[in-house]
Amino acid sequence: MREGVESVFTSEDRHNYVQIMPLIIVDAAEKLQRVLGNLESVTIRYEKLLFAFFRVKKVIVVLSYNPEVTTPFISASSDLIRMLGTMYFGE
Numbered sequence: 001m002r003e004g005v006e007s008v009f010t011s012e013d014r015h016n017y018v019q020i021m022p023l024i025i026v027d028a029a030e031k032l033q034r035v036l037g038n039l040e041s042v043t044i045r046y047e048k049l050l051f052a053f054f055r056v057k058k059v060i061v062v063l064s065y066n067p068e069v070t071t072p073f074i075s076a077s078s079d080l081i082r083m084l085g086t087m088y089f090g091e
Contacts, residue, residue, distance in 0.1 A: 056085030
């Protein structure tokens with residue numbers, strides 16, 4: 001969380017969400033890879049927040065943005081996450 005930015009979650013919401021939901025969401029989306037090809041990212045846009053989920057090996061990276069962020073920015077983030085994944089987790 002960036003300094004000076006107020007969270008929209010309570011600590012309980014954050015604890016419950018971060019531990020369970022990203023895995024469920026990404027796993028569900030990955031089920032269609034056989035038909036649609038490799039999954040780049042999953043985004044969910046709420047009124048107050050935009051989430052972007054990326055799988056890097058066995059880790060799921062979750063980034064949150066202001067909801068006004070556009071899709072090209074998410075695609076650029078995806079490239080950066082893949083590069084960092086290769087640096088830290090190897091091919």
